[in-house]
Amino acid sequence: MENEKDVLGSVGGAESQERKADFIRQMVADDLKTGRWNGAVCTRFPPEPNGYLHIGHAKSINLNYGIAAEFGGRFNLRFDDTNPEKEEQEYVDSIIADVRWLGADWEDRLFYGSDYFQQMYEWAVELIRKGKAYVCDLNADETREYRGTLTRPGKDSPYRNRSVEENLDLFEQMRKGEFPDGSRTLRAKIDMAHPNLNMRDPIMYRIVHEHHHRQGDQWCIYPMYDWAHGFEDSIEGITHSICTLEFENHRPLYDWFIDAVNEGRTDDGSGPWGRKIHHPQQIEFARLNLTYTVMSKRKLLRLVKENYVKGWDDPRMPTVSGMRRRGYSPSAIRNFCKRIGVNKFNSTVEMALLEHCLREDLNKTSARVMAVLRPLKVVIDNYPADQVEELEAVNNPEDPSAGTRRVPFSRELYIEQEDFMEEPPKKFFRLAPGREVRLRYAYFVTCTSAVKDAQGNVVELHCTYDPATRGGDAPDGRKVKATLHWVSASRACRAEVRLYDNLFTKENPDDVEEGQDFTAHLNPNSLETLRDCFVEPSLTRAKALDRLQFERLGYFCVDPDSKPDALVFNRTVGLRDAWARIQKTQTE
């Protein structure tokens, strides 16, 4: 623990562990130092259950959970379920699973904003009594007209000066369901000329006769976000209510509502209105944007509904469930979230950074295995036809404790088509006529001939092997420039492999021509399915979502569609490929 930044007790510990604290953590540390919240730190992740979580939500979860964990505070998971028209139990379930998978722990603090509806209702009645809220009979169109514009002030609703008694009575009737949807609202009486549009008598409640996924038909009036959110935070004792930048304009309202309830209340609870309620601090940070994908729920919903992808968990989606199916690990995502930082200005992180974090984690943790995606048959002419050897292969060179396994070797093998060239260009080190290469963990082999079909395509290779190089080393010390992966033709298992690429061809899919939308830049080759792949036999034991490295190819995981007799793998991400870069510069 460094002492150059000596702050109070455990607070100092938490702070100095974070070498470069972002502005929010600095704020939390300052609050702890000044005793603003009496030592409490309580954050929350408050999703609306109207869609699946994506990598942008992961950033928020990581921030909120990370702060609570680092400062010895609490982290709540709370559904902000105030709009029954958009919300579904399916989304609640997926969000719970995703937050848990990401490693954030809310312990026993899973809450629903809708469980606080009765308390919110009572506070609304209190505002009416204080003359700070009124029932308005304007319809949606009229309300918009009265609101004014960005540059023109609004004008007062004709219903703004109803008596407290009339407002109380009308609001009670609204709650009882005596009015149709949209016919009335409850509004805060603030200032119709306020330069911040959110303060022009914002709507607190609207009438919606709709079944709620959790509250059933108990309510037909539903609170608006601004009215509900601060109270949800207040009730739970949230200290730092962290949200995204677009809510900056809402902060004055967040504060106004809590202050309005607190007006006339006292610290000790004496007086007619009782004790003051807790007033959290709202803090805003910038959303995550990533190149080559889209992040808004609306656009992701369209991709699903219009069948551009196969569902919310399609491995091409930036959703948490899609990334899980793609083969991402929670720690890779967490690490990415740490690296991108937290700020107050919009930025777009390169997909390359995400992929770097992915490879960094997978390199350390995933078992190596051999698989041939585009097979080319190889016959080792001087190897006995009936012989099969079990050769020892290292499971993970980065982790000796992962041990070794045995891989069958036989006279007929498959290698990757792209590992052979009849006329190799400069810098191509792999197999070619007359050239010797190593088969990984097996033998040195030399290509003696290539068999072609009628169209001139190479369909089979003949090689000889050097028995003295068993295991992969030449006793005479001679070197080869390439090592190829391979599988035994007789022992390998057939598998389907799904190769994924960016969903969009443009870094910013929203950068479109007049009249187009983001779908104009969908990548037609974002999914390529290979059905004639071969994998080493050890893979029949792999379970759904197991993460592996196919040597020299990339990281792959077992798709949930996979069955022991019909294996299916997803390519999570390719290995960095120096040869591909050489090829690219040669063709340019």
Added chain:
RNA sequence: UGGGGAAUAGUGUAACGGCAGCACAACUGACUCUGGAUCAGUUAGUCUAGGUUCGAAUCCUAGUUCCCCAGCCA
């Protein structure tokens, strides 16, 4: 044209009046039974113009550019 925010290498971030640093990307090279990993190195930055100061990314003034707000969505 009202109000609220924000600008640091290609990208993402650090600096809290005192040597502009880190990571990703790109490029060199070394090493390698994965053209992976690893290691060493290179390229590259304070939105503009003034001012304060011994000293400015940081403070002041003016400007420029970008983002958000006119849902009975969140």
